[in-house]
Amino acid sequence: MAHLTSSVEYGIHCLLWLVDAGDAQPSSRDLAELQGVSPSFVAKIFPKLEKAGLVVASQGVRGGYRLARPPQDITVLDIVDAIEGPKPLFECLEVRRRCAVFDGEAPAWATGGVCAIHAVMQRAEQSMRDALAQETLAGLAGTLACKAPAGFGSDVQQWLSGRGAARGAVRAVPMTRRRPDPSP
């Protein structure tokens, strides 16, 4: 098992599709099905992204999600923090206070400042966070654009627009035509 959950992977992939979604505002179900992953799983990720100010939800028949700010202003760290929450690398339990030699009362020299072990962990965590903060959604989208053939972006836009249109069409059909009363 990895330190970061698979929600992070799904979340970043979803947001990547929103970078070039054009006018389409995909639902979390659209994005899940575009990627062949569980819609219910993806549905749990979007409220976290919305709460963190990374996406905006629009209501209505064709409602869905769009990025809340330009992709160059959304870092991988922003996404990890939004999904994982405040989870430090290391939690210091202040073991140093309990040394038996202190006879129950730890002296000031032993408890002052950050524990040296904790300080190492904080430096390591900061290095990791710095690396995650260096990459933006725009950067990732650029890497994808360099690999993909010319028509891929518009294929995806078309797929997402088709889904939005289909949702609109289904909602526009009167209920009586969609769910007729059973014959007696």
Next chain:
Amino acid sequence: MAHLTSSVEYGIHCLLWLVDAGDAQPSSRDLAELQGVSPSFVAKIFPKLEKAGLVVASQGVRGGYRLARPPQDITVLDIVDAIEGPKPLFECLEVRRRCAVFDGEAPAWATGGVCAIHAVMQRAEQSMRDALAQETLAGLAGTLACKAPAGFGSDVQQWLSGRGAARGAVRAVPMTRRRPDPSP
């Protein structure tokens, strides 16, 4: 909850006490009681440290643990890896292969090389590991030695030696004297 378990904190603290343990070879129980933490919890950490080649166990009445190599050759990363095992920051599930636009067969351009998201995570993980590898047990012990008053190291050695001697004394007492048969 933190990414690293509290076993890492206990493990590093235990190894720190072994740096200047002198002739004493503390048992895992000695080290747990020196630090006021659960002996059964600490007992589960030492087999991992031994398997990773960080400590050596000695048998016998006064048997216990000592460092398997000089403290300047044991990094915090060595200890984290020994205790946590191979736990990556991120596990790539290759979501990129399943895009609906590919119609069930992902093209080579989409699957070649490391996924760009995975690559960011690998860089972040490496930054974290580099930081953990920069600090050694000797460095941590040096920081502690700078903070502690002159007599602290010998107080701890004396405490540990006393524990070893007590174990020897208990074992030296014949069984019949320690656990007399109940009177009829």
